[in-house]
Amino acid sequence: MASPQGGESGSSNPIFTFIPIILIFLVFWFMIIRPQKKQQEQRKSMIEALKRGDHIITNGGLYATVKDVKSDHVVATISEGVKVQISKSAIGGVHAGEE
Template sequence: MFVSPAYAQAAAPAGGAQMLAQFAPLILIFVIMYFLMIRPQQKRVREHRNMVEALRRGDTVVTQGGIIGKVSKVRDDGELEVEIADGIKVRIVRSTVSQVISKADAPAA
């Protein structure tokens, strides 16, 4: 009817191999998440940064808000001046450019 104290203390302490076996699934999940989620996201961020840095006058761009326009002026302070219609220019933040539709013609060298 009563549990003897010797029976309750019979569990042996976990060894180093058992501890590694317990953490192996967590380590495996982290490795899988790194290759399936973190690395591709870092690659997209790097590609977007390179695209935004390569913007120049004459490029046709699409902003995250869906506005399509032609870059008329590139400013140094992280802004672009985009012409969205004849004579209508707006200032936008460079990082809001989501896509470059067409590049300006490269100058002949």
């Protein structure tokens, strides 16, 4: 049997083997990483915008009213005469000015 002339018959360009991997990475980027970064930026701006009088809800489900904002935590009241210190990372949401 004679081998075929003019090059290899079973091989393809190596770039074509990486195209599916690149496509999977792009889908992963646009479906997971990009929205997550946008959500982190929104959360950061929400935390930075905290001010006295804002109504917050913690990740644990406590509703409180902000009385003072410190660098890494807030002082809030959960009931009349009950003040608590809440870490900024434990704040789940802000409802500014709502009762």
